[in-house]
Amino acid sequence: MEATELKTVTDLLHSAEERIELINGEIIKRPMARSEHALIQSNIADEVALFKRKDGLGGWWIMTEISVKYNEHQCPCHDLAGWRKERVPHRPTGIMNVIPDWVCEITSPNHERKDLFHNFILLQRNKVPYYWVISPEDKTLIAYELDNEKYHVTFSIEYGAELTIKKARIPPFAETEIDLQYIFGDD
Template sequence: MGEPAEKQRRATYADLEAVAPMKVAELVRGTLHVFPRPAPRHANAAGALQGELFGPFHRGRGGPGGWWILPEPELHFPDPAAPGEIEALVPDLAGWRRERMPELPETAYFALAPDWICEVLSASTEDVDRDEKMPVYAREGVRHAWLVDPIARTLEVYVLGEAGRWGPAVVHRDAARVRVEPFDAIELDLSVLWAK
């Protein structure tokens, strides 16, 4: 009989801090995930979506205001499997209602879970975004999650249910014009998210 497999060491925030600055690093369930910077279609979709939401919701121009809409914020959550340790997630976009977070924190990270997150999917990140990060967002009480796929040209919309689980996805495609929670005060033209 062979020796039992050696237990893999849980990564820590110090491991995340040691990652090269031109990489995106996240710490989820004790595993360090390191990705290259986003590819052009990914960056275009994230930037276009932020542009569509920033004026009406962050600034209140042509919309209700009342939000902080931020690109790539570092979120810190307690790691339930390792007391005293954290999980560090970096969604492509996140939004907080200002009534919950009246001022931005002084720290380089956010300890308060956002009200909305958006992950832009790519071949290198999709499994982590769906299988590892989405359950953490649900556990932390993020009410709304969007998954944008710039290759398939889809927007998947999730709302957190009463049981703390994501409801079924509502999927919008191609050049649809949609009103989607929590930003349904404006109509969003999905065609602006796809590179032309």
């Protein structure tokens, strides 16, 4: 049995392929973006834009489709990720080598395992304080917060027509209400 050579971030950077990421030492092609995915990603970016405009305390660098290097064999591309400006005062460039303060993943059909298991474990191990997972197909949002090095659910919702909660304060952006109708494209 032949051992598989793990790929590194250097291999990722030298690849001619596009829409790829490095997961467990393997270069993986990302799924094609669908309108549901793009709409939710755009709408979340709109909802948290207030925090991008602040400097210092309370301000964030929030980026879409950003690659984050956790180690030589782990460099996923997150749908959205954010860094507090008080911790990262200057605008980041290139592949991020700084652990995010918040990551939001939007699941894609047949790729849910990466967001629900792999990223959950990777981010928890690397002590990313906040992790959101959103499913456009199921219209669900689950927000996790790190507590004693383990993720705990701080907010979860299955969005539907009978839902009475239209807005919610979700950590780490609990300072303002997040418009769930807008996020799920029901405005």
